[in-house]
Amino acid sequence: MPVDAQAGITCFGLGKTFAGGVQAVAPVDLDLAAGRTTALIGPSGCGKSTLLRLIAGLEQPTVGQVRIAGRTSAEQRRRGAISIAFQDPSLLPWLTVRGNIALARKLARQTPDPALIGELIGLVGLDGFADTRPAALSGGMRQRAAIARALVTQPQILLMDEPFGAVDELTRQQLARDLPPLWQPRGTTTLLVTHSIREAVMLSDRILVLSPRPARVVADIEVPLPRPRAPGLADSPAFRQVAAQASAALALGEDSPPLAAQ
Numbered sequence: 620m621p622v623d624a625q626a627g628i629t630c631f632g633l634g635k636t637f638a639g640g641v642q643a644v645a646p647v648d649l650d651l652a653a654g655r656t657t658a659l660i661g662p663s664g665c666g667k668s669t670l671l672r673l674i675a676g677l678e679q680p681t682v683g684q685v686r687i688a689g690r691t692s693a694e695q696r697r698r699g700a701i702s703i704a705f706q707d708p709s710l711l712p713w714l715t716v717r718g719n720i721a722l723a724r725k726l727a728r729q730t731p732d733p734a735l736i737g738e739l740i741g742l743v744g745l746d747g748f749a750d751t752r753p754a755a756l757s758g759g760m761r762q763r764a765a766i767a768r769a770l771v772t773q774p775q776i777l778l779m780d781e782p783f784g785a786v787d788e789l790t791r792q793q794l795a796r797d798l799p800p801l802w803q804p805r806g807t808t809t810l811l812v813t814h815s816i817r818e819a820v821m822l823s824d825r826i827l828v829l830s831p832r833p834a835r836v837v838a839d840i841e842v843p844l845p846r847p848r849a850p851g852l853a854d855s856p857a858f859r860q861v862a863a864q865a866s867a868a869l870a871l872g873e874d875s876p877p878l879a880a881q
């Protein structure tokens with residue numbers, strides 16, 4: 620089944636209250652344009668992962684709905700249009716790194732592509748570990764394998780929840796430089812949850828700052844930096860200005876009114 624060349628994400632009054640009464644996400648209207656990378660930042664426990672899971676269709680909303688190029692998330696997942704990389708990489712323990720990545724293509728009913736798999740393994744810095752099983756990898760290496768697994772299907776939609784959480788700082792910087800060229804020129808619509816303002820600025824075109832729980836958008840910041848983005852960019856005044864804007868919005872989040880329209 621052909622998938623749409625590019626797919627944007629729209630959330631209409633999307634909200635989630637868990638059984639027991641915890642309101643994680645206040646009803647939110649969001650438009651994530653096709654082909655853009657958006658970072659979600661906000662205080663711990665504010666509802667970032669819940670919003671991502673709602674968009675992925677892994678969590679049912681209490682109110683509202685999500686549409687991805689006019690279809691539900693579940694429909695798009697079935698079509699193999701969505702890839703997800705979580706902080707907990709959940710690799711199959713009996714398969715090697717290569718086997719786990721290859722399985723993702725198989726599950727998406729795509730033809731095997733050993734060359735692409737080899738290239739991705741190299742790009743995430745796992746050369747020499749292609750035939751290693753997850754138990755023999757560090758947490759950061761497992762996360763990098765999971766990122767390669769998410770990218771190998773060349774999805775229309777890429778959803779990442781703290782994908783570099785267990786990765787050391789130097790490798791994070793290297794991944795922030797090397798990975799966006801894999802999805803950005805292909806027009807992949809990417810949503811990334813991160814605790815790192817630097818990572819948000821480095822990777823994204825737009826940063827949405829969320830308030831403490833229940834999550835609502837308190838700032839919508841454009842990242843007008845050229846691509847590709849070299850690590851040295853973080854020292855530029857333009858980078859620092861966006862980072863300062865995001866940092867100030869985070870600090871003020873508690874008192875800010877929600878933005879009317881995103």
Ligand SMILES: Nc1ncnc2c1ncn2[C@@H]1O[C@H](COP(=O)(O)OP(=O)(O)OP(=O)(O)O)[C@@H](O)[C@H]1O
Pocket residue numbers: 637638639641642643661662663664665666667668669670832
């Ligand atoms: N399945 C669940 N049942 C009940 N409450 C939940 C469930 N999942 C999340 N929550 C609650 O919803 C709120 C938001 O959680 P969520 O994981 O979305 O926050 P987060 O911003 O991603 O946090 P962090 O930055 O610490 O990862 C929290 O109070 C959490 O305890």
